[in-house]
Amino acid sequence: MNRASDPNLTELAQQFRESLRLGVYMFRRLDPEGELTAAQLSLLSMISDGGLRVGDIAKNLGIKVPSATEQIIKLERAGLVTRQADPDDSRAVQVVITKAGTAAVESANQRRNAMVAGMLQELSTAEIEQLAAALPIISKINSSFQN
Amino acid sequence: MNRASDPNLTELAQQFRESLRLGVYMFRRLDPEGELTAAQLSLLSMISDGGLRVGDIAKNLGIKVPSATEQIIKLERAGLVTRQADPDDSRAVQVVITKAGTAAVESANQRRNAMVAGMLQELSTAEIEQLAAALPIISKINSSFQN
DNA sequence: GATTCATATTTAGGTAGCCTAATAGTTAGG
DNA sequence: CCTAACTATTAGGCTACCTAAATATGAATC
Secondary structure, three states: OOOOOOHHHHHHHHHHHHHHHHHHHHHHHOOOOOOOOHHHHHHHHHOOOOOEEHHHHHHHHOOOHHHHHHHHHHHHHOOOEEEEEOOOOOOOEEEEEOHHHHHHHHHHHHHHHHHHHHHHOOOOHHHHHHHHHHHHHHHHHHHHHHO | OOOOOOHHHHHHHHHHHHHHHHHHHHHHHOOOOOOOOHHHHHHHHHOOOOOEEHHHHHHHHOOOHHHHHHHHHHHHHOOOEEEEEOOOOOOOEEEEEOHHHHHHHHHHHHHHHHHHHHHHOOOOHHHHHHHHHHHHHHHHHHHHHHO
């Protein structure tokens, strides 16, 4: 089946792209005064359940390895992560979150969630339900994009 | 009414932020080889129905005036827009799209819409409906954010 | 076990797209 | 007319990405 040229789907694609654009701007403006940038919070959140190698971090974030290294170096200098030799492969490096890193993630998430929740509370109950239903679909679209 | 501390709303906020993050990465990867960057396409689309002043462009894009000026200069050098004195206010500048600019927008939109439509066609009819219902809500959230 | 090929990371250098602060020109109100 | 407010540009800086090249380790082959 190929519906990609369906005019309705194209129209929806256009609207979806516009939403993506709005999302980029919202994302950038969320808590700009916070101690963590958006990129740093994404990286720290990713390793908060256990250390990962640089390459895995890059892959999961959808960026190139040198870009990940750069962020990791900044986070290390800030005392939020440590780099340790991977015991199984001494070419690789395990990036592990520190206590300070965990604390920073928690406070950053709280601040940002509070900001977003403040925006969401202006929605009606029906709108909140519709939004909640759509978020998993966006994740699904993203998965198909990764390939 | 203050529901912002409602745990359910906070949970939804967290999920929404994650979707935002995914959106950022999708947006960045959409047609990276194209002749227009995402920022350029956003700006050009905005003026495709008629010239706008630099300040209006900046406001609509959610960026500062000097950032808009910078983009406009690049687009002008590429022959996609022209800058003209505003007849009513000679402090202001009208930014007008050229024929080449219009052509570039059309082809960029087609390419990007086709890419997105390709991703959307993997969704079920129900999912497409749910997504379509949520997009206006995202616009609404963004509006409340602008303030 | 030495050579060669592949993998993991870092270093070096570059770009896009934002920002703030300072400057120059234009308008409008007192 | 003069001052305050507005519009845009210039100058300089930052974050977060990129590619290409260097370094180090691991794996495979002979």
